[in-house]
Amino acid sequence: MFLQAIFIVFFSLILGVIYNSISKEGITVKGNWSKKVVSDSLIVPYSYSKDDPPAISLGQAMTYFQTHNTIFLDARLEPDYKAGHIARALNLPFEEFEQYYPKVEPLLSRDKNVIIYCDGTECEASLFLARLLKTKGFENLKIFFGGWTEWNKAGLPVKKSN
Amino acid sequence: MRELIGNKWLVVLFRLIVGITFLYASLDKIAHPDQFARVVYNYKILPGFLINLFAITLPWMELFCGLFLILGLVVESSSLLISLLLISFIIALSVNFLRGIDLACGCFTTDPNAKKEGAQLLIRDFVLLLMSLQILFFNRDVLSLQKIFQKK
DSSP, X not given: OHHHHHHHHHHXXXXXXXXXXXXXXXXXXXXXXXXXXXETTEEEXXXXXXXXXXXXXXXXXXXXXXXXXXXXXXXXXXXXXXXXXXXXXXXXXXXXHHHHHHHHGGGOOTTSEEEEEOSSTTOOHHHHHHHHHHHTTOOSEEEETTHHXXXXXXXXXXXXXX | OHHHHTOHHHHHHHHHHHHHXXXXXXXXXHHOHHHHHHHXXXXXXXXXXXXXXXXXXXXXXXXXXXXXXXXXXXXXXXHHHHHHHHHHHHXXXXXXXXXXXXXXXXXXXXXXXXXXHHHHHHHHHHHHHHHHHHHHHHOOOTTOHHHHHHHO
């Protein structure tokens, strides 16, 4: 029984790799899922590419926060936003974009800097939301990958809404 | 009680339920390995270099085991593998449930919906595990190709 089971695993491995190599949808066998370290203060997810809106560090996010020409966008789901978010940030959950966008769009301005964030460097909702907004014609987008985790840890202005 | 749990027709029924579930689950994963690899990544359990290999191999294991259960070939080995898979799914789900990770996006969340979905998945896997263990311990090769081969 155990020998047969090992054989099934082995056979699946071989067939999987063969099928994957001939399939159009195939992926690399050894994937790259590690985060990219841009500098000491800036880490981005593996899926971030050069064509995406610029990534900013906590320090840069703080500087933008102090200027009035900036809108912060929280890409997390509403319960997480309500539990605590960067002060003055608006909520536009990536996962429920269609539902929230009509409400949020009038509050946005294409002239202002839009800083998008989500939970932290493990989270890609901010990146995906930025890509979506780019297709909607927004140009002054920035992604703050440190997100809620870094901001909250640094003791910067936050707001809870219940 | 033991007779009821070990009923040979119950084994056949469970073989079909578990087999069809695994077969069905495997097809979409085989068709979209990139999406499945992302799901595996979101669990944040496997090291990065193993994620794609796992995402390539696992669906085929599910396909074979599911098919073997339905046809009644190497039923014990298939149900053993499926049981082991389900145990690892349950552990992986529980770990992330406790961590508070929303598996849809791989991020931390307090969203009650994510918790509810996680709980439903756990219950589903647990029920499948019970069926799979029943097959493992009580299989008597009723309505199975194995028996036809052995007779010859």
